Structure formats: C-alpha cells, structure tokens
Amino acid sequence: MTTEPELLRERAAAALTAARVRTAGLTDAVSEAELTAQHSPLMSPLVWDLAHIGNMEELWLLRNVAGRDSMHPEIDPLYDAFEHPRAERPKLPLLSPDAARRYAAEVRGRVFDLLDRTPLEGTALLDGGYVFGMIAQHEQQHDETMLITHQLRQGAPVLTAPDPDPPQGPPPTATEVLIPAGPFTMGTSAEPWSLDNERPAHRREVEAFWIDTVPVTNAAYQEFMADGGYHEERWWEAPGWSEIRRHGIEAPLFWHRDGDTWLRRRFGVTEPVPGDEPVLHVSWYEADAYARWAGRRLPTEAEWEKAARHDPAAGRSTRYPWGDADPTPAHANLGQRHLRPARAGAYPAGASPLGVRQLIGDVWEWTASDFLPYPGFRAFPYREYSEVFFGPEHKVLRGGSFAVDAVACRGTFRNWDLPVRRQIFSGFRTARGAAPAGSIAGQA
Numbered sequence: 001m002t003t004e005p006e007l008l009r010e011r012a013a014a015a016l017t018a019a020r021v022r023t024a025g026l027t028d029a030v031s032e033a034e035l036t037a038q039h040s041p042l043m044s045p046l047v048w049d050l051a052h053i054g055n056m057e058e059l060w061l062l063r064n065v066a067g068r069d070s071m072h073p074e075i076d077p078l079y080d081a082f083e084h085p086r087a088e089r090p091k092l093p094l095l096s097p098d099a100a101r102r103y104a105a106e107v108r109g110r111v112f113d114l115l116d117r118t119p120l121e122g123t124a125l126l127d128g129g130y131v132f133g134m135i136a137q138h139e140q141q142h143d144e145t146m147l148i149t150h151q152l153r154q155g156a157p158v159l160t161a162p163d164p165d166p167p168q169g170p171p172p173t174a175t176e177v178l179i180p181a182g183p184f185t186m187g188t189s190a191e192p193w194s195l196d197n198e199r200p201a202h203r204r205e206v207e208a209f210w211i212d213t214v215p216v217t218n219a220a221y222q223e224f225m226a227d228g229g230y231h232e233e234r235w236w237e238a239p240g241w242s243e244i245r246r247h248g249i250e251a252p253l254f255w256h257r258d259g260d261t262w263l264r265r266r267f268g269v270t271e272p273v274p275g276d277e278p279v280l281h282v283s284w285y286e287a288d289a290y291a292r293w294a295g296r297r298l299p300t301e302a303e304w305e306k307a308a309r310h311d312p313a314a315g316r317s318t319r320y321p322w323g324d325a326d327p328t329p330a331h332a333n334l335g336q337r338h339l340r341p342a343r344a345g346a347y348p349a350g351a352s353p354l355g356v357r358q359l360i361g362d363v364w365e366w367t368a369s370d371f372l373p374y375p376g377f378r379a380f381p382y383r384e385y386s387e388v389f390f391g392p393e394h395k396v397l398r399g400g401s402f403a404v405d406a407v408a409c410r411g412t413f414r415n416w417d418l419p420v421r422r423q424i425f426s427g428f429r430t431a432r433g434a435a436p437a438g439s440i441a442g443q444a
C-alpha cells in the first residue's frame with residue numbers, strides 16, 4: 001500500500017463513499033415504517049443504525065480529530081451503543097428516517113472537507129489515514145448488521161443480487177490439507193487500517209494439523225442431522241445441549257422441513273437448501289457438535305490464521321491466503337455482491353499456497369478459541385472496541401462472509417460473538433491433529 005498522501009486520501013474517500021452507497025441501498029429498500037420497526041429483539045431498528053453511523057463519524061472525525069463541538073448534543077446519548085441495549089432502542093426518541101439521513105449526510109459533507117485539508121500523519125489516529133479507515137470499517141460493519149436485520153425481517157423480498165458464478169477451474173483434489181508444524185507470524189503490526197485486536201504481530205508455534213479444504217456444506221451437515229446429531233447429548237457441550245433442548249432446535253436457523261425436503265428462508269425467498277453450499281446460520285455449539293460427531297474438532301484461531309496466511313515457500317505471513325494483493329471478485333465472495341455463499345470449492349484463485357479454499361468470504365468461520373488479547377495488546381483508540389469483550393464468553397470467528405466488505409476483511413481480522421448466536425452469517429470448517437497419537441495438537 002502506498003503512503004503517498006493524495007492516494008491515501010483517495011483511498012479513504014473511496015472507502016467512505018462505498019460504505020455510504022451500501023448503507024443507502026439497505027435503508028432505501030424498505031418503507032419508513034419498516035425503518036423504525038424492530039424486526040427482532042436481537043437487532044436495532046434500521047433507523048438507529050443509520051443515525052449511529054453518522055454519530056460515530058461525527059464523534060471520531062469532527063469532534064476528536066477536528067476539535068469541533070457536538071452538532072446535536074441532545075442526541076449523542078441515544079446513539080451510544082453501550083448506553084442502550086438493542087432491545088431498548090425502539091422506545092428511544094430516535095431521529096426520524098429523514099432526519100437521520102440528513103444528519104448522516106451533513107456529517108459526511110464536513111468529513112470530506114476535513115479529509116481534504118488534514119495531514120494523514122503525525123498522530124496515531126491520523127497515521128496512514130487510520131481514523132478514516134476505522135470509520136469506513138465501522139459503517140461497513142453496521143451494513144452487515146443491517147443485512148442481518150433484513151434476513152430476520154418478515155415479508156416479501158426487497159433485496160436482490162445475482163447468484164455467484166459456478167466454481168471456475170478444477171475442484172479441489174483433496175478434502176483436507178496438512179499444515180506442517182512450525183512457527184508463523186500471527187496478527188499484524190504493519191497493516192495500516194488493522195484494528196487494535198489484530199495487533200501486534202507475534203510468533204506462534206503451531207503443531208501439525210489437517211484442515212478441511214472447504215467449509216462444511218449443507219449436505220454434510222444434513223448427514224449429521226439425519227444421524228440424529230441434534231438428539232445425542234454426547235456430541236454437545238453442556239450449555240449447547242440445554243440451549244437446543246430449551247428452544248427445540250433441530251436445524252440451522254431459517255430452515256424448515258417440508259416432507260422429506262429441507263427448505264430455507266433467505267432474504268424473503270423460500271427455497272430448497274442447496275447441498276453444495278457452505279452451511280450458514282449455525283451457532284458455535286452446533287459447529288462444535290458437528291465436528292465432534294465427525295470425529296474432528298474446530299480449528300483454533302491460530303491454526304485458522306496459519307492456514308490462511310502462512311506461505312511456506314516465502315517463510316512469512318501474507319495479508320490474504322492468495323498473497324498481499326487486495327481482494328478482487330476472482331479471489332473471494334465479499335461485499336454483498338451476492339446474497340449467499342458461493343458453492344464449496346469456488347474461487348481457486350483465492351486458495352492458500354497449500355490449497356485451502358474460501359478462507360476469506362462466503363461464511364464467517366467459528367474457531368475453537370475464546371476471544372483474547374494478543375501478547376502486547378494495547379486498546380486503541382477506545383476500550384469498548386474490543387477490550388471489554390475479551391474473555392471466555394465470546395468465541396472467535398474468522399475470514400468474513402459474503403456480507404463483509406473488503407475494507408473490513410483481512411487474514412488478520414478477528415470477529416467474535418456469543419456461542420449461541422446463529423442469526424449471523426456463520427459457518428465453519430473442521431480440523432484434526434496430525435501429531436503422533438497421544439500428544440495434543442494445535443492448542444492455542
């Protein structure tokens with residue numbers, strides 16, 4: 001990446017504009033009544049996300065960087081994600097859809113003026129355009145959240161996108177790939193827009209392990225279901241077992257059975273579950289139970305990142321499985337270009353040097369690991385971005401999904417959620433140790 005100031009400005013402006021185009025698409029697609037409605041207690045009304053996007057941008061760029069006063073101090077507390085849990089947000093005196101749009105647009109106009117005349121160096125917030133990149137990533141992350149709200153909403157479809165192309169080139173030759181033992185560099189100290197939890201780069205030892213070439217498919221997951229996987233306690237961690245019993249869960253979220261056929265609802269369309277697509281909308285407990293049933297386990301976060309970034313020939317970690325180049329449509333299914341994962345085995349151009357496919361895009365992949373800080377972690381620029389979430393209650397997801405934009409997706413990017421969550425665009429792949437019998441492989 002260039003540090004040439006003008007190119008950096010263009011990159012920041014393009015990232016902000018791309019996020020706003022997506023935000024507009026997601027919010028203009030539904031009526032005013034649907035923007036202010038709560039489609040699920042798990043989610044905010046879409047109009048809250050819209051004004052919150054503008055408010056975060058005002059806070060970080062206009063108030064913290066430019067030193068301006070708050071534009072509307074009375075609304076600031078309404079859009080603080082830590083003051084009001086999602087279920088409460090519909091009852092707040094929120095800005096109307098029109099007022100929220102005007103506010104976000106006014107902030108953006110002032111931000112573009114600021115970007116034109118601010119040196120992108122000299123402080124940790126400004127170096128490399130970090131704070132502008134952080135705000136573009138924040139908006140894209142809320143766009144993903146809003147896409148989840150669209151998936152949860154009832155009613156006729158309002159979003160459309162072409163299906164992914166059928167896989168190009170030869171299918172993978174093996175179902176799993178051996179990742180040899182040895183150290184690799186995990187995390188990053190160089191990626192200019194990486195977030196605090198991805199930092200710093202550090203050395204990790206990883207035992208040899210095998211990892212699935214592609215994510216677990218719907219067809220494979222249906223074998224687990226058909227084998228009584230949801231009815232055998234031995235596959236489940238205790239809290240997962242009580243969760244599926246309590247809620248009568250017998251299939252991924254949004255699936256239902258019609259005779260012998262499993263159907264799913266996807267953005268308002270009901271369709272047969274496609275067997276060759278990565279499974280989507282499963283909790284960590286479901287992923288973990290499937291892996292145990294299959295005689296395997298989830299990869300640890302370090303194993304996942306080594307499979308995705310370690311280039312054995314070059315002896316270093318790359319930004320993405322395919323190397324250091326930014327993602328293109330040939331590499332991965334990102335950016336809501338499609339409203340579904342591509343078939344398993346797609347994107348041979350995005351494979352890792354050892355041949356692991358679809359690590360980036362398609363579905364978020366649950367890992368075995370808790371969300372913990374790397375050695376040398378420093379909260380930046382605020383504790384609530386990730387530090388307050390560290391601990392055993394959150395599991396790490398990696399790789400991004402079709403709903404993630406490239407600006408918020410890297411080989412080092414870390415996502416986290418509660419192990420019961422399944423409305424997110426989550427799937428998984430499995431792994432197994434390759435060390436001699438009796439030793440424990442790949443714990444990290």
Ligand SMILES: [Fe+2]
Nearest residue numbers: 052056081138
């Ligand atoms: Fe936010």
